[in-house]
Amino acid sequence: MSEQQTILPEVDVRRCTACGACVQNCPAGAVRMVNGRVEFVASELCSYCGVCEDVCPEGAVSLYYEVSFATA
Amino acid sequence: MDELLSFLARHPFFAGLNAPALQEIARAIRSRQVTRGEQVLLEGEPSETAYFIAHGQVRIYRLSPAGREQALADLFPGHSFNLVPVVDGRPAPSSAVARTDGTLYLLGRADFDRLVGRYPSIARAVLTDFAGRLRHLTGLVEELALYSVAERLARLLLRMTEAGAPERFTQQEIANRLGTVREVISRTLRDFQDAGLIRLERQRIVIVDRERLAGLACPK
Numbered sequence A: 001m002s003e004q005q006t007i008l009p010e011v012d013v014r015r016c017t018a019c020g021a022c023v024q025n026c027p028a029g030a031v032r033m034v035n036g037r038v039e040f041v042a043s044e045l046c047s048y049c050g051v052c053e054d055v056c057p058e059g060a061v062s063l064y065y066e067v068s069f070a071t072a
Numbered sequence B: 001m002d003e004l005l006s007f008l009a010r011h012p013f014f015a016g017l018n019a020p021a022l023q024e025i026a027r028a029i030r031s032r033q034v035t036r037g038e039q040v041l042l043e044g045e046p047s048e049t050a051y052f053i054a055h056g057q058v059r060i061y062r063l064s065p066a067g068r069e070q071a072l073a074d075l076f077p078g079h080s081f082n083l084v085p086v087v088d089g090r091p092a093p094s095s096a097v098a099r100t101d102g103t104l105y106l107l108g109r110a111d112f113d114r115l116v117g118r119y120p121s122i123a124r125a126v127l128t129d130f131a132g133r134l135r136h137l138t139g140l141v142e143e144l145a146l147y148s149v150a151e152r153l154a155r156l157l158l159r160m161t162e163a164g165a166p167e168r169f170t171q172q173e174i175a176n177r178l179g180t181v182r183e184v185i186s187r188t189l190r191d192f193q194d195a196g197l198i199r200l201e202r203q204r205i206v207i208v209d210r211e212r213l214a215g216l217a218c219p220k
Helices: A020-027 A051-055 B001-008 B019-027 B083-089 B111-116 B121-146 B148-162 B171-178 B182-195 B211-215
Strands: A031-034 A037-040 A064-069 B029-034 B039-041 B048-053 B057-065 B067-073 B094-099 B102-108 B196-199 B204-207
Touching: A020 A031, A020 A051, A064 B083, A064 B148, B001 B029, B001 B048, B019 B029, B048 B083, B048 B111, B048 B171, B067 B121, B067 B171, B083 B111, B083 B121, B102 B111, B111 B121, B121 B148, B121 B182, B121 B204, B148 B182, B148 B204, B148 B211, B182 B196
Parallel strands: A064 B204
Antiparallel strands: A031 A037, B029 B102, B039 B094, B048 B102, B057 B067, B057 B094, B196 B204
16 A cells, blocks of 8 residues: 555544544545544545544544655 | 663753762652643643653643644753743743653752752753743744744745654644644645645645745745
């Protein structure tokens, strides 16, 4: 599996209340509720668009970034 | 104990002290394990403990009454924090949260006072450290007061590439450092991309036009 396919938003389980807002709003269907917990179950579908982070009322979802220079 | 002694021998506060002195300091230190997201310290609480980061990362911040966060510093192994209450005996001026799992070394105020009395070089080293923190905070005040969000973001993106090993940040953490909200950071990043300054990739912000970004970071 390539590095790109394994990179997913991270869910802080201490903040997550399993409200389902991220599941309902994910445009790609990449996040689902599994046994009462939010899980990104389809890494190949996640486009890292950030909607899940936008809609989470608890700030439990985080998309991490690194900063680098473009290579020639 | 060996790891602690090695840490102390390398630390600017204690470097140059002989082995018996380092052992005396080590006996006064307690160790604390922290997990990612764990609250280490709360602004305003009584505190008479200086913290030294052995492993992991810690963020220092303050909160507004409405809960908005302003990050003051991101600290790494070798850094210390909460020295101000140890020096002046007043409550903690800032909060601290573990950004990663880690190990902290703790030194109480009574022990700190005793050790400074026995080894005055520690006081001189702490003064030098405070001078560095003042410079950092002065720079932060200048940025928050005199630069726009776009200019501050451009400066931060360039600093992130100059720091050496890449660090990961969320847009919320960037907003907390720059004194704004995540939606503004998101919008500004898109503006930067539209202007050809950066490219937003999965988990990466790639600086495409360094020269123009630097020009934005330092407006004439």
